[in-house]
Amino acid sequence: MYQVKGYAAQNAKTALAPYSFERREVGPTDIKIEIFYCGVCHSDLHQARDEWAASTFPIVPGHEIVGRVTQVGSDVKSFKVNDLAGVGCMVDSCGVCPDCNDHQEQFCNDFVLTYNGHDKHTGKPTYGGFSNSIVVDQRFVLHISDKLDLAAVAPLLCAGITTYSPLRHWKIGKGDKVGVVGLGGLGHMAVKFAHAFGAHVVLFTTSAGKAEDAKRLGADEVVISKNPDEMNAHTLSFDFILNTVAAPHNLDQFMTLLKRDGTMCLVGVPDSPHPSPNIANLIFKRRSLAGSLIGGIKETQEMLDFCAEHNITSDIEIIPMSGINNAFERMLKSDVRYRFVIDMATI
Structure with missing residues (x-):
C-alpha cells in the first residue's frame, strides 16, 4: 500500500476537506496513474451528500480522470510509462458475464464504481479522482490523445x-x-x-x-x-x-x-x-x-478517438482543489459553462 493525498467528505453533512489514504501497490495487470485533472460531475455532489442513500464514508469522489502513467505491471502490454491515460466511472467488472462479453461492462451486475464501490483487491471502498494518484486494472484504463487539451478531455470520461x-x-x-x-x-x-x-x-x-x-x-x-x-x-x-x-x-x-x-x-x-x-x-x-447509462470501455475508447479526430472536448472552467465546495454550490445554481475540472497540481 502507498499513501495518496485527496479530498473527502467524512459524512453527508461535512464539506470536502484534505484526506490522506492508502491505495494498493501495482499488481501484474495494474497501471498507476499520476492524476493531472479530474472533472466534477453532478453525481459527485449527490454521493458526497448521500442524496441517493448509497454512500460509504469517507468518500473521495471523482470519475473523470486524466493523467500520465507512472508505473505498469509485469503483464501490461498496451500502456507504458509516460503514456497519457484516462479512467472513467468504473474500474472493474466480473469479466465473464454476457454483458462483459459484449463489451457492455457498465451493465455487469458486479461492475465496480471508481469511487464508492468495493475494491476486490483490498476489500475496502474504492476512492476516486479527487486525489493525486490512482491504480487501476489495465482493462479499465483508456488511451488519451495528445492532440487535445488534457483538462478539457477529462469530462469526456463521464459527460x-x-x-x-x-x-x-x-x-x-x-x-x-x-x-x-x-x-x-x-x-x-x-x-x-x-x-x-x-x-x-x-x-x-x-x-x-x-x-x-x-x-x-x-x-x-x-x-x-x-x-x-x-x-x-x-x-x-x-x-x-x-x-x-x-x-x-x-x-x-x-x-x-x-x-x-x-x-x-x-x-x-x-x-x-x-x-x-x-x-x-x-x-x-x-x-x-x-x-441509458455510460458506455463500455470499448465504446468509451471509440468516443475518445472520435473526439481526437474531430477536435471535440468539453467546455470547462478549471478550479483548484480547494475550490471544490464552492464549485458544488455553483453547480446547484447551474453557474458553470459547462464543466468544472480540478487541477490536481493544486492539491
Whole structure:
C-alpha cells in the first residue's frame, strides 16, 4: 500500500476537506496513474451528500480522470510509462458475464464504481479522482490523445460517453432531427456529438440566455420549453430526444414532439422521481421512453478517438482543489459553462 493525498467528505453533512489514504501497490495487470485533472460531475455532489442513500464514508469522489502513467505491471502490454491515460466511472467488472462479453461492462451486475464501490483487491471502498494518484486494472484504463487539451478531455470520461453512447445506440446520423433537453455538462456534449454525427439539432432550454451558446456549440435551433407556441411548432417532428435534465419535470411536453416510433432517452438521474408520463402519449404513436447509462470501455475508447479526430472536448472552467465546495454550490445554481475540472497540481 502507498499513501495518496485527496479530498473527502467524512459524512453527508461535512464539506470536502484534505484526506490522506492508502491505495494498493501495482499488481501484474495494474497501471498507476499520476492524476493531472479530474472533472466534477453532478453525481459527485449527490454521493458526497448521500442524496441517493448509497454512500460509504469517507468518500473521495471523482470519475473523470486524466493523467500520465507512472508505473505498469509485469503483464501490461498496451500502456507504458509516460503514456497519457484516462479512467472513467468504473474500474472493474466480473469479466465473464454476457454483458462483459459484449463489451457492455457498465451493465455487469458486479461492475465496480471508481469511487464508492468495493475494491476486490483490498476489500475496502474504492476512492476516486479527487486525489493525486490512482491504480487501476489495465482493462479499465483508456488511451488519451495528445492532440487535445488534457483538462478539457477529462469530462469526456463521464459527460462525454453518457451522451455519445445513446446517440450511437439509436444510430443518430444525417437526416435525423434530434432534440437535446438541457444545456449543462451533459447537454452541451450531446449538442456537440449530435451535430458532429450530422443530425439537425434542436436545444430545449428554460434559459433564453443560453441560445447563443447553444448555436455556437452546434445547435441548429433553440426552443424555450416554457413557451407553448415554440413547443407546439415542433409537434410530431423528432426522431430522437436526449433528455439530460437531472431534476424532476414533465416528460409529456417532450413526448408529444416525437414522431411515430420516436424515442426519448433519459440520462439525467433526479434525486426524486419524474411525474409519471401519460401512457397514451406512448401507445398512440408507438413512442418509446428509454434510459441509458455510460458506455463500455470499448465504446468509451471509440468516443475518445472520435473526439481526437474531430477536435471535440468539453467546455470547462478549471478550479483548484480547494475550490471544490464552492464549485458544488455553483453547480446547484447551474453557474458553470459547462464543466468544472480540478487541477490536481493544486492539491
